[in-house]
Amino acid sequence: MSDMQSEKRAAAGPDRTQAVLQVRDLCIALPAGADRGDAVSHISFDVAPGEVVCLLGESGSGKSVVANAVMGLMPKELKVRQGSMHLLGESLLDASAARVNQLRGTSMAMVFQEPMTALNPVMSCGDQIDELLVRHTAHDRAARRSMILRIFERVALPEPDRIYASYPHQLSGGQRQRIVIAIALILKPALLICDEPTTALDVTTQAEILKLIRELQTENGTAVLFITHDFGVVAEIADKVVVLQLGSMIEAGDKVQVLRHPREAYTRMLLAAVPELKRSARGPVAQAYPLLEAHNICKTYSSGSWPKKRREVHAARDISLSLRPGETIGIVGESGSGKSTAARCIARLIEPSSGDIFSDGRSVAKASGRALSPFRRSVQVVFQDPYRSLNPRQTVGESIIEGALNFGMSRSDAWKRAEELMHLVRMKPEALKRYPNEFSGGQRQRISIARALACEPKVLIADEAVSALDVSVQAQILTLLDEIQRRLSIGILFITHDLRVASQICDHVIVMQRGLIVEQGAVDDVFFAPREEYTRKLLAAAPGRDFMFAREQPAG
Structure with missing residues (x-):
């Protein structure tokens, strides 16, 4: 043809x-x-x-x-x-x-x-769609702009004129995905x-x-x-x-x-392996002195300068929590709810605007330099994307021992510890000599967990650590975190947007909206007897919530 x-x-x-x-x-x-x-x-x-x-x-x-x-x-x-x-x-x-x-x-x-990698960061969203229309249509600029604004309205983007002039980094994840959908559908393929x-x-x-x-x-x-x-x-x-x-x-x-x-x-x-919203099977957490406490943490971002009016965004407001040994606290909410901001403030990855943080009873909110070093060792973070958090030019062994070396451990001891951790995360020590690109997503996340544990932390902060993994690998990582917690009695702060996952791993859950805690309590109370309309909205939005999947285990 x-x-x-x-x-x-x-x-x-x-x-x-x-x-x-x-x-x-x-x-x-x-x-x-x-x-x-x-x-x-x-x-x-x-x-x-x-x-x-x-x-x-x-x-x-x-x-x-x-x-x-x-x-x-x-x-x-x-x-x-x-x-x-x-x-x-x-x-x-x-x-x-x-x-x-x-x-x-x-x-x-x-x-x-x-969408952040699919969109051009140096072009406005409107211009990116206009580029497609210039290539495939004969419309003039006014007609093309009209088409773009109509598709923005159709994909439920707010303020189409503002979105047209905005760059990808100025939009939320959901808005960026709507832009990508608009690009895909504007010519009705x-x-x-x-x-x-x-x-x-x-x-x-x-x-x-x-x-x-x-x-x-x-x-x-x-x-x-x-x-x-x-x-x-x-x-x-x-x-x-x-x-x-x-x-x-x-x-x-x-x-x-x-x-x-x-x-x-x-x-x-x-x-x-499909996670389901279910009542907690975890036993009660032993009463003990908190490993980590946050008191009234706030984070405010300011933007704009004269002559424009200065704008303040309260990303997190009055966040308080107390994490004990062997306990997992989940933080859930929509994109922009402030859950990752709160966690990063508590981990001192970003500076809180106000509030206090206590580690083993000592305030670390204002600590810096060497005074912050013990806290850095005791609180480690596992990020959402292990490929971006591992150095592609380092073997995974070098990545795992790097933190331990920085805290004064000898190279031989650090390497021995790395080999022990590979067994702990159910991988072979021979893998330490390979590079991140040689592993699957689930294997890279296991390596990231091993790297976090190399510093012998008391608290692990998992920020959307399983959201990009398929269900079978996700189930393995959740089981692994539970086993590690039982063995080492670490506290886990678990940030997720998947309420089904939170119900399986958490003892206590905090629900956030627009920077505020709207509800918190035991998993069974929050997920099965929610007090707030926002929590009920989150539960109702879970995809496939009422679908009856086959749950029998495979034979053999």
Whole structure:
């Protein structure tokens, strides 16, 4: 088919009698020396107009490889060795690079997982969408601006004119994701690919984004290929499900069939790992002197200068908590609620505007330099993205021993401690000589936990430490944290937007909104008898909350 014929066919709109996307017997080879021959092997599925097909599987299952292959975004090291992909009947593998580039935006579009890396930080949001319209339409600037403002309104962005002129860093995570969705949908493509678009979003923003994708998809008859590891999201949005494991298709079918009556042991294993909101099975915390206390912590940011009016943002206000040995306190809330700000103030990673922090009974809120050193050792942080928090130029062994060396431990003792910690996080000591890029996301998070424990801390602050991990790895990390806590009696401050996860690991939970604590108490009290409307709103927004997943353990 010539490019001109293809363009005429695309202009006529999607043929409702055929699948928008057809993938047949797709095999994509990995480079020589990889841990397996194919990234994906013999994958086949269709996505029909107005249908949502979810690709499910653990990290490394090949979900994103399939999406990138369809979009023509595969790295050069990967090669399609067999199979076919057709978009509206047109072969994507036979299309020229220029033709595939032409199809992106007009016939197919993609929403990426992390909008901050998908957006250009030095261009305003309006200009980024305008760039797409200049390439693919003949509209004048006024018409293009009008289209952009309309799509901003459609994706429920506040103050479209302000958003048009704003840069990505000036928006919240949910707003940035809406910008990416606006870019993907403004030309009403026949196929929308969503690659983990809600993974790092809080439950209410996630619910809004899922509702938005469903509405726009229903209005335009768009076919949606949705990639996720969150089974709650699958229950909320999918029509059909395709389960992948290590590049192979394990099973496929209707959502209800796969999620409630899975045929394969691998699918049952994934479903058994899905976190559910449940009453705490943790025993009472022993009464002991607090390891860490925060009294009325406040953090205020100021912006603007003369002649404009100075603006103050109260990111955290009057935050108080007391953490004892062996206790886990969860902080939950939407993006912008102040939970990470409060935790970073308590860890002295940022300076609180007011309030006091006590470690082992000593005030450290104003301490600096050497006076702060014991506190730095006793309170360690595990961040959300282990790849960004590990130095890519250092072996993981060097990263793990770095903190211990800084606190005066000899290199031989620090290395011996690192080897012990690798056993503790259930990895082999030989891995210490490898680099971060050689590990999976779950393995990197285990390494980050080992690095935090190398300084022998009394308190571990986990800031969204499992939100980007698939359900099976997430379950392993939560079990690991529980085992480490039982063995070492450390206190854990656990920041998360996933209330299901919080119910499994926490003894006490704090709910934050707009910098304030709106409710706090034991997990059973807050999650199963909430007093505040905001807490009830968070609980109601959890995706797939009422869906009855198959929970039986796999045989054997």
